[in-house]
Amino acid sequence: MTIGSMDRARELEVFCAVADGGSFSAAGRRLSLTPSAVSRTLDRIEARLGARLLLRSTRALTLTSEGQAYLSAGRRILADLDEAEEAIADQASPRGRIRVSAAVSHGRFCIVPLLGEFVRRFPNIIVDVNLSDGIVDVAAGQADVAVRGGPLADSALTARRLSENGRTIVASPSYLARWGVPERPEDLHNHNCLNFSFRRAEPVWPFRRDGTDYALKVRGAIEANSGETLGQLALDGIGIARVGNFGLGDAIAEGRLVPLLESFNPGDKEVFHAVFIGGANMPARVRVFVDYLVERMDDSARKTSPRVR
Secondary structure, three states: OOOHHHHHHHHHHHHHHHHOOOHHHHHHHHHOOOHHHHHHHHHHHHHHHOOOEEEEEEOOOEEEEEHHHHHHHHHHHHHHHHHHHHHHHHOOOOOOEEEEEOOHHHHHHHHHHHHHHHHOOOOOOOEEEOOOOOOOOOOOOOOOOEEEOOOOOOOEOOOOOEEEEEEEEOOOOHHHHHOOOOHHHHHHHHEEEEEOOOOOOOOOOEEOOEEEEEEOOOOOOOOOOOOOHOOOOOOOOOEEEEEHHOOOHHHHHHHOOOEEEEEHHOOOOOEEEEEEOOOOOOOOOHHHHHHHHHHHHHOOHHHHOOOOO
């Protein structure tokens, strides 16, 4: 950019400030200039353009038609300059708000515990977390990053693999004392099996016997859309639940939940991905957040995350 171009950018800023403020003194206060300096700048612009941009009177300043056109173009140019500078600054030091969506249980146990270190690393980024078991539309701008478990639908979005998680069937000692310990999967027909209420979740639990996988239909008195809720119901002795391992560690280690039918566990895993709009124009704040999740969400991170209480 030449010196003349730099001067003209400053002149545009002065002219827009005059139009916004309605007077030379208001523009001067905004830009730390004297009213006479503002007036001289306007005179230079009009002399260079050969057109009157402002009609001056003792009471008011009025834009001419040429002034209106110059103001519209000037605002657009200044906005483009601001956007370019913000983009470069964002790459050098990521900043701004990032909206993150995650399921309630997985978010609470696996995402939220990682945020403290992230904001210490990137103090200019604001993380706006939404924990919900509903599906948000990332492509429609409802979130910048969504952490999703299970198979992904085909879309134009970018996905990066974060982690995988197994499931365990559990019940509390008090429940088992009242109703007995199931020794084989078919015994679950005589138990209160707590299930997910998702439409995509069939009321069946997978098992493996003699190397063959099969599904067993189960029934229970309570359904919920949250694994954390099902885990809490199991802790309260209400029934038997099959929930993600990320929220079970301490409860099992402390004897508050008992793993069941482990010899029939098929070892199925739910894979979690970060889903976002990728491409060359992806904001740096999104890139560093996804990179951070990939870095931290491994087996060791999940094992040390907070557990069901």
